[in-house]
Amino acid sequence: MEIKNLRKINDYQWEIPKTGKMLVPGIIFGDQKLVEEMDEKVKEQVQNVASLPGILKASLAMPDCHWGYGLPIGGVAAMDQNEGVITVGGIGFDSGCGLRTLKTDLTLDEIKSKIKELVDSLFETVPCGLGSRGKIILSKKETDDLLKEGTKWVLKNGYGVKDDLEYIEDNGSFEGANPDYVSERAKKRERGQVGTLGSGNHYEEIQYIDEIYDKEAAQKFGLFKNQILVSIHCGSRALGHQIGTDYLKVLAKASRKYHIPINDRELVCAPINSKEGQRYFMANLCALNYSYANRQVIVHLTRECFKKIFPGAKVETLWDLTHNSARWEKHEINGEFKKVLVHRKGATRAFGPGREELPENYRMVGQPVLIGGTMGTCSFVLKGTEVGMNLAFGSASHGAGRAMSRTKAKKIWWGQSLLEELKQKGIYARAASFSGFAEEAPGAYKDVTQVIEAVDKAGLAKKVVRMKPLGVIKG
């Protein structure tokens, strides 16, 4: 992106001034190098989002931002509850896609010799890859109940412990999710998929904490040096993809019906308060509930593996978040607290201290902000900040962000040799697809450390600990 066309606010904030049809300015977070490396298309997409009716304050792009469809990946847009719109392009087809991080009471020394056994066990137990299906087959009524209740339903049926709920955003369950607005087709595509990883950039990784930046926050989160963590990245599977697909059509018609001026077909949308907008919102809550439930079942399967290899080990939920969502939240707009609909696409919620949504023992610290790195590098836990609440509706990056296309990555890396390369670094990996694995090569992503530095320096969230990978399963 041409930096000269942006107005520098400070070293980590760049403004796209309001011009043309834009209703608000655009703000891109990141250091100069990250912003310069972003595609020109990101700017265009931020500008198009800034033209959506009812958008508040600014159209935002996080430091890991890259070109997507509709909102860029790493895009955030908050909408006025009366004037605003809801768009599939602001959530993505994999609604609810997110990260769950588990903390154990095991240390690096205790687990080192058993990594292969653990990863092999996970690879056999957690279904992954194209079209993967698991053992839980739901009846029609059970599917509806799961969509309505999310993680609560999963827990009732024996896949988890009560303590998990408290550490899942939205307690893993949105009220108002209405399965009547989810098509039969979406429900049919669900068959056997709850508790499956999927493919693409989804993974389950065994990690250890190698660096602590904020002792006090780490202690509050129950984290310590050399501790073993497990991170699970996945979403709402085919059910969620079908909900997005169904409503893309509905919103394309709605945009014409309500004469919404959109610069880009990918941003087809409906007023939040219209019949179409409401239905999409309620159907999407089902996708969000499903994604939380999906990760919860994977957690259950993971615990089974740990039980076999490390009997008696504690495996608890540190945090579970979604980085593809549209949620009602209260934010300060021009000195007044207002209910707004926040779209985050490839962006993590990063609520600062004091928010009532946070569990009591994290409330004074801010929420854990989980940012997944790439296979060969590292991941981070940060904490939400007051500054981030004001700058970005309490949002931060979601990962490293792609720097290279999949096609290009496949030309450079080959699945089998990549596995070997990771092994040299002490990372044991299993993949359902060699070709899919090559597309996810660490070198195809931005430098996660640089992204995290930018998030931290911009004040969106502050570093707490860094994790290094030991083993990974990929879809």
Next chain:
Amino acid sequence: MKTYEQFEHKADVGVRGYGKTVEEAFENGAKAMFEVMVNLAKVEPKKEIKIECKADNLEELFVEWLNTLLSEAGIENLVFGEFKIKEIKKTNPGYKLVGVVQGEELNPEKHEPKVEVKAATYSQLKIEREGNQYIAQTIVDV
């Protein structure tokens, strides 16, 4: 002459089909999409499914066609390799497509699965005529 190809996109994948008619370009676009997921050459035409879909315009019809194929494949756990569109008819309003597709049950051992396509998007969506051939393209979310 190439009949289909994938094109580059930072996060996802572009699929493009060429043809002497719009129908043929749509068929080849579907091939490009299934090639993202599996090795198309390994898919045998053991099962046949009839496809019907409608949309307000030709561009949206292409996306609808691809998404219908994805959901049919997903529901029945199939993978498709042969695509035949009988006709694309102008209706009032919009367009209607009728076709048949052939494939078989997805078998990870046989089909060399690559990456799952979540949906066809409206991004870089284009139906164009270039000289004496048609091009149908869009980005699929993976």
